[in-house]
Amino acid sequence: MNISHLCTGNRYILTNKFPMQGKYYKWIVFLAFLLLLLAGSIIAGLCFGExxxxxxxxxxxxxxxxxxxxxxxxxxxxxxxxxxxxxxGGTLSLSGVILQGIFRNPLVEPYTLGISGGASVGVTAAIVLSLHTLYGSLILPIAGFIGALVTIVLVYTLGIRRGKVRIHNLLLTGVMISFISSSLMLLIMSVTKSENLHGIVFWIMGSLNETAPALITLISTTSLVVLCLAFFYTPTLNAMRLGAEKAIQLGINANRAIKILFLLSSLLTGICVSIVGVIGFVGLIIPQLMRFIIGSDYRILLPSSFIGGGIFLILSDIFARTIIAPNELPIGVITGIIGGIIFILVMSNTRTEKTIA
Amino acid sequence: MENAIEIKNLRCGYGHKFTIHDISFNVQRGKLTSIIGPNGAGKTTLFRAITGMLPVLEGSIRINDNDATRMTHKARARQIAIVNQTVEADFISIEDYVLMGRLPYHAPLQLFESSEDYAIAEKNMRLTGIWEKRKKLMNQLSGGEQQLAAIARALTQQTEILLLDEPTSHLDISHQMRILNLVQLLNREKNLTVLLIIHDLNLASEFSDQLIMLKEGSIHTAGTPEEVLTYENIESVYDTLVLTQSNPLSGKPCVFPVSEKHHLHLRKSPDL
Incomplete structure (x- = not known):
């Protein structure tokens, strides 16, 4: 289409051609809105507190x-x-988005695959064996990460046989390992001394409090690197919305993409869980919310879920530390309650045709 | 290079069980070839072997004179476009769906479509008649419109070969004709090579240049509709008694099913 079509009164250039690319403007406006919201919540986070x-x-x-x-x-x-x-927040909802994409299941979240369970078993074992009193508090995230790694390797090797990805196998293996590990953790808790129980329960509920600066640098760099890497897989994730087989027919190497994306997102989840504990619902609610608002194109879903998850956790943390100040509520509790309520509100106000993929 | 697809001594199947035994045939360039046969005859297995979903155990498949088993998915998607029986794309707009046909041509790190991609997608959406509905989501369309969108997406892949796997089996007769007329038009006007898997013998007869009739994983008969669709062939492949006559307008063979009540009558006068 060139300018001459405009002059000859071709109606398509005004009514039809622009909307094709119009979605990009919509995306930019939405991202700008999210960034404003992020700035607002950062200022609020600086202002509110004890x-x-x-x-x-x-x-x-x-x-x-x-x-x-x-x-x-x-x-x-x-x-x-x-x-x-x-x-x-950003990392959890990023891995939520990726996992929902590769499993084509909107109910999958980072913790569905048993990674949090593995990390919890690692930390529980470390607390019970009093490793943190021997080697300092940094041993807890390390133990958690080892637990998460073991789970990832287990799920990956059991779910992917001879290089072939069976997507339902992968998901079911993850869910089973998650059950096994949570039972294991309960087993350890039931035989341990009661003074350890408080530490374990407190860790499970998750907290952003007192984190070593080195760990913050570590998680920030890995998560931003993975965000950039995953962004190049967005056309692949889009094609996989049609199903893995149809993505292959469109020339996508779906097998390889699923393996890489699974490993990246579960490593991210492992790092997150071992540093801050189990903060639930972010990875499920934020991606869904973004799908409602902006649609299921992964090119916008990925960055907006990352920023949205970040905003959500900053705001939840403000609530967690101000509601009963000077004491703190566990942040996992806040994310569950607020997130659930927001989600139901948005869902009941959205027309059904625009629902999730 | 007269043949678009050459299949030689192909054997494949699931696990260690062969469902296709020693099939050889050629799909001629610019022709509309249909594969027919009863359920379980290996039509879909053959289709999956050609599209690279199923490993080839023995024999060879050559697409445009290239070994199909060694092609990357991307290279294959530039040679063959595929329309499946159903579209599983619930919450995706038609234009996004059609634009996915440009994926095989994207550079490795390309994230956004070029304006050329848009132009090609627009052309094909207009050609298939779904341009006015391009903002709608796929699940808001009827089955026939979904198949039209799938054809537009396949055309956007700009391949010389189009593979359709039972594209009309869920549709009423008006949409069946709309889809197949479009496919025939593409075959005639754009010289597209079409390989069609289809259940309906009358539609296969009416639209195809070549028919390949499968029975239990091997080829029973291959040739023009007149050669393949005889009542003897249909009785031996489908185990059903039918009556065949020529379509008064097109002259292609027509198959009339005969209920069991009239079998006796049919046996008495085989020259019908």
Missing amino acids: IRFSIQDLFQLWNGDPDDVRLNILRQLRIPRIILGFIV
Whole structure:
């Protein structure tokens, strides 16, 4: 189509040609909106807490005395927490989106495949054996990650036979291993001393509190790298919406894509769970919410789920630490309650034709 | 290069069981070839072997003079476009679905369609008559329209060969004719080589240049509709008594089913 069609009054250029590419404008506007929301929630995260700051306070602190105690609160407590919240929320919903895509099942979330169960068993074992008192608190994430890795290897080798991916096998193996590991964890808990129980339960509920800066750097870099890698698989994920076999007919190497994406997303989940514990629902609710709002094209779904998950966890963390301040509620509880309510509201207000894929 | 697809001594199947024994045939360039045969005769297995879903155990499949078993999925998708029996694309808009036909031509890290891709998709959506509905989701369409969208997507792949696996089996007669007339038009006007798997013998007879009749995993008869669709062949392959006559307009053979009540009558006068 060129300009001459406009002059000759070809109606298609006005009514039809533009909408084809119009979805990209819609995507850009939506991303801009999400980024604004992110900025807002970061400012809210800086302001709210045990001590409340106004926005003017933030400016004054930033330009004022570098040794101010209040500035230290911001620098050492709130900023790392916001970064961690953003990254963890983003990572969990990113792996949720990817897993829902490769399994073609909207109910799959990062924890469905037993990775959180494996990590929990690792951490529980470490707490029961009192490894953290011997080697310091960093041993807990390491034990969790080892547990997660063992699960990933198990699910992968049992679900993928002779290089052939059987997608239902993979999913069922994951679900079974998740049952086994949660029973294992209960078994360990039932025979351990009662003073260990508090530590285990507290870890399972998840928290963004007191995380080593090195771990925050680690999780941020891996998760951003995986986000970039996964973004190049978005056309593949789009084609797999038609089913793996039809994606192959369109020239997509679906087998390889499923393996790579499965490994990437489960590694991300493993890292997340071993650092902050089990924070549920983010990986299920945020991708679904984004599907309702912007549609199921993975090119927009991937980045918007990442940002959306980050916003959601930052906001949930604000609630968790302010509702009964100075005490803290477990963040997993907040995400479950708020997320569930938001999800039901959005779903009941959306016309049924626009539902999930 | 007269043959678009050459199949030689093909044996394949699931696990260690062969469902296709020693099949050899050629699909001539620019012809409309149909594969017919009863359920379980190996039609779909053959289809899956050609599309690379099933490993070839013995023999060879050559597509445009290239060994199909060594092709990458991407290379194959540039040679053969496939329309399946049903479309499993619930919540995807038609234009996005049709644009997926450009995937085999995308560069490895390409994420967005070029304006050329849009132009090709638009052309094919207009050709198949679904352009006005392109904003609708696939699950809002009727079965016939979904198949038209699938054909538009296949054409967007810009291949010389089009493979259709029972594209009309869920459709009423008006949509069956609409789809097959479109396929015939593409075959005639665009010189597309078409390989069609179809159940309906009358439709197969009316639209095909060549028929290949399968029975229990091997070829029973192959040739023009007049050669293949005789009542003896149909009785031996389908184990059913039928009456065949020529279509008064097209001259192609027509198959009339005969209920058991009239079998005796048919036996008495075989020259009918």
